[in-house]
Amino acid sequence: MKKKTTLSDIAKKLNVTPSTVSRALDDHPRISDSTKKAVLKIAHQFNYQPNNIASALRKGKSNIIGVIVPTSDRQFFASIIRGIEEIVRNEGYSLIICQSDEQTSKEKEKIDALLQIQVDGIIASVAKETTDYDHFKKIRNRGVPLVLYDRIGESLEANAVVINDYMGGYIAVEHLIQQGCKKIAHFAGQQHIGIYQDRMRGYLEAMKAYNIPFNEEWVIESDLIDDTQKILELGKEMTQQLLNLPERPDAIFSASDFAALGAIQFLNEKKISIPDEIALVGYSNDFASSIIEPGLTSIDQYTKQMGNMAAKHFLNQINTKSGEQFTPELTLLTPELVIRASSLRNKHV
Amino acid sequence: MKKKTTLSDIAKKLNVTPSTVSRALDDHPRISDSTKKAVLKIAHQFNYQPNNIASALRKGKSNIIGVIVPTSDRQFFASIIRGIEEIVRNEGYSLIICQSDEQTSKEKEKIDALLQIQVDGIIASVAKETTDYDHFKKIRNRGVPLVLYDRIGESLEANAVVINDYMGGYIAVEHLIQQGCKKIAHFAGQQHIGIYQDRMRGYLEAMKAYNIPFNEEWVIESDLIDDTQKILELGKEMTQQLLNLPERPDAIFSASDFAALGAIQFLNEKKISIPDEIALVGYSNDFASSIIEPGLTSIDQYTKQMGNMAAKHFLNQINTKSGEQFTPELTLLTPELVIRASSLRNKHV
């Protein structure tokens, strides 16, 4: 095992000081071209790799960004990460990816861990449990840039990028209405989480806009952030519940693809025709939605783009002089409806 | 923004030296209990957070492990990461997760980046493209522990953990035979990749063991590591190809779930009955396999356990005195057959 070569090794070889070598490698204007060339040559010859830890210590900058995802089991987050990486890699940043597993306690732990290893910034989506944001405030208090994506703490002053979930809910329901549905149910997520609130709001507004009467019984609120299998089961149960109603709905807009998948399985089992008896639209366009029969219409969230934007927000903050007043920016991405058989009643439109 | 408190801040406050504080916090036996208590108190009061970068520089240890995954789009890798984290978190390690996107060039880049930020070890699965392993050897040459998982370079001297893919192939095909299938086709992966070789070997051996004649035309080799949608299409094409054969197979063992999913979609379309006309077994037990109709029988790979084992191998290497001779260890995990409708002909067994 060879020991690493350091600045001083190169310096000794050339009879100059480490500072000269450092500046030469940094292309400092005060270093002569001849010296620069010589240094570069030896550096290459010795296969010099700068010690980033030393550099980080001196510069107070680690070139590492912490990314917190509630869980990486979902394609959603994998895609976000990819989006972030795409942008920051050229700037020389590495990512540390952490999972909060939807628990506030772990979220705190992870934030502490990231601050401890001195990340240059944190990009996070908040856990479903979280209602108190002090641990996030700690990030900003430490002077570490914070960017939130998708699930953001309302009360937090931070750059953020979210999908327009209101619009997502609206276009989903509008689509169902245009397919002739008049009694539209909604599988809603927990209303203390902004995105689910917005999707519900979109649902309600679309109904109102088209003068569709609203029936309270058709809205079922539940925890849509959980183990995939559980949500699947939940979807089945909720569907059963709807079928038991005196006035049975003719469509379901589910704020989660998985609950909708469960609904489809259940309806298939009961030989209830989709979309003719009940039409369905899900949310987030999971891969499985294209696999199930009939294919599940869903809202696509442009996750990679979301990652890209989050990364850009981070870079912006880094490049903002600390003197300037910080005003949080919010980026709103537009979701898209991906239409499949589960909602397509007018086959020939 | 408050500045962080350092060891010296505490030292000054107590009129001792930083070294004493350092030792006190480290619970050094030579430090008196009274001093320790005092230090702890002030440290807490000042909300002291050790500067890990400084510590890393001095100790030559970053407490960061680099994890390389070919792509994080698959649940498979998400699960592995989780498995690794579970183990190493208590030891104070953080993970940096990188994606090679199946490209050797990116794999090299990532390895360089990880070495540059001085990770304490690298846990990796090799990209499909990779046939030359020099960049991995570089890791060991630098004295950095390396652990491979799932896709390992045969010629690499490194700890590794893999699933017994031979057994996976064997039990999959044995199951099909037991269901009465006699003409079993195989969607094989690229044979330069060990896991696909092994699955194929399992297929062949099971056939031989049960005296099932082997027909070369029933084996189709293709790239099963690709964009999910592409593999889905590929699965359809390969199925078409099999249907065109003079002697049509009555079962398919696919080395990829996604190709099998494509096959199911295709067969459903053609109204060919599954499993009666053609039975199917996939590989890796993806979530979508439980969603499709009929459910796809598949081989489960215990991915979290694989992550656990990889992490343990890493810790072992760390704790091995460098003097001792290094002998690479290979852990072989046992896969499990998850039976669903796609292969279940004897419904009443």
Added chain:
DNA sequence: TAAATTTGTGTAATCGATTGTTCTTTGAGT
């Protein structure tokens, strides 16, 4: 009681790169 340990801390070097401050040399300008 003298010698030998043990105990509790302080001193100072170190990890490797960075950077503000000299210092010397060279060259231009008058």
Added chain:
DNA sequence: ACTCAAAGAACAATCGATTACACAAATTTA
């Protein structure tokens, strides 16, 4: 020829924690 500025590089401090070594005081041992 002389002043002054710029160029090129060295010096030395610094980032914060760690640790080999030194040293005095307290305690034990003989």
